[in-house]
Amino acid sequence: MDTIADTLSPMLSRLQLSAIRDQLDNLLDEATRRDFTLRESLAFLCEVEIARRDQRRVAMGTSIAKFPYVRTLDGFDFDAQPSIDPKQVRELATGRWIANGDTVLLQGPPGVGKTHLAVALGREAIARGYAVLFTSAVNLVAALSKAALENRLEEKLTHFTKPKLLIVDELGYLPFEKDAAHLFFQLVSRRYERCAMLLTTNRSIGEWGEIFGDTVIATAILDRLLHHSHVITIRGESFRLREKRRSGLVKPALVESPN
Ligand code: ADP
Numbered sequence: 001m002d003t004i005a006d007t008l009s010p011m012l013s014r015l016q017l018s019a020i021r022d023q024l025d026n027l028l029d030e031a032t033r034r035d036f037t038l039r040e041s042l043a044f045l046c047e048v049e050i051a052r053r054d055q056r057r058v059a060m061g062t063s064i065a066k067f068p069y070v071r072t073l074d075g076f077d078f079d080a081q082p083s084i085d086p087k088q089v090r091e092l093a094t095g096r097w098i099a100n101g102d103t104v105l106l107q108g109p110p111g112v113g114k115t116h117l118a119v120a121l122g123r124e125a126i127a128r129g130y131a132v133l134f135t136s137a138v139n140l141v142a143a144l145s146k147a148a149l150e151n152r153l154e155e156k157l158t159h160f161t162k163p164k165l166l167i168v169d170e171l172g173y174l175p176f177e178k179d180a181a182h183l184f185f186q187l188v189s190r191r192y193e194r195c196a197m198l199l200t201t202n203r204s205i206g207e208w209g210e211i212f213g214d215t216v217i218a219t220a221i222l223d224r225l226l227h228h229s230h231v232i233t234i235r236g237e238s239f240r241l242r243e244k245r246r247s248g249l250v251k252p253a254l255v256e257s258p259n
């Protein structure tokens with residue numbers, strides 16, 4: 001018996017079944033306790049190994065994605081945000097739109113949960129095996145502009161085109177320089193119909209000419225982004241301000257203005 005135990009561990013290591021190796025005694029005891037057949041026991045061990053790998057893959061994918069904070073769909077209070085259809089968000093969480101290379105546009109004033117939903121949908125995408133990268137519009141454009149100056153634009157465009165889902169947060173908080181609008185257009189064109197994008201913005205589509213400082217470019221960008229798109233418009237006041245007001249930290253008069 002001892003000799004089998006002694007040889008099992010290195011064999012499991014060699015097969016890279018580390019989850020089974022690390023918990024072998026407990027897992028076998030449990031299989032015995034639950035009266036598993038040999039076939040059931042094998043399935044049980046495989047499940048444990050797969051669960052560990054999924055967990056690692058998600059942890060790795062999440063660290064590569066560079067989310068600004070940790071947020072989940074479970075942590076989103078849909079009752080507090082009646083302008084959002086939970087069914088639509090749950091459908092997006094399946095990732096079908098990512099497989100199709102569609103665009104999701106989350107529109108709304110500050111504090112209504114756009115970034116929260118973007119991060120939560122990004123995590124769902126990672127759990128379904130998609131590579132995700134999160135960036136703010138300002139950082140994206142700064143990175144592309146810098147690369148263009150250093151003759152590395154091609155490399156940078158590839159960097160932002162590779163992930164199956166690119167999340168661009170806070171589009172429109174600052175207007176783009178003309179060159180920046182061109183760079184953004186190049187990226188959108190490359191990703192078009194192959195890779196999905198999720199954008200959050202505080203501006204309505206009618207105002208995109210102002211964001212990009214050029215209506216021709218704005219139209220060309222919108223044309224591609226909106227071709228296969230899912231638009232979620234969030235209304236209402238900032239979640240944080242409302243929570244503060246509820247707890248009496250902010251007086252109602254202070255939260256009258258939308259910003
Ligand atoms: P923005 O729309 O400006 O991107 P955020 O998504 O960053 O706003 O939301 C601001 C804060 O409020 C975050 O901490 C977020 O988790 C929280 N929040 C916003 N809406 C909700 C909600 N419906 N349920 C739970 N938390 C929310």
Ligand code: MG
Pocket residue numbers: 111114115116169170200
């Ligand atoms: Mg935000």
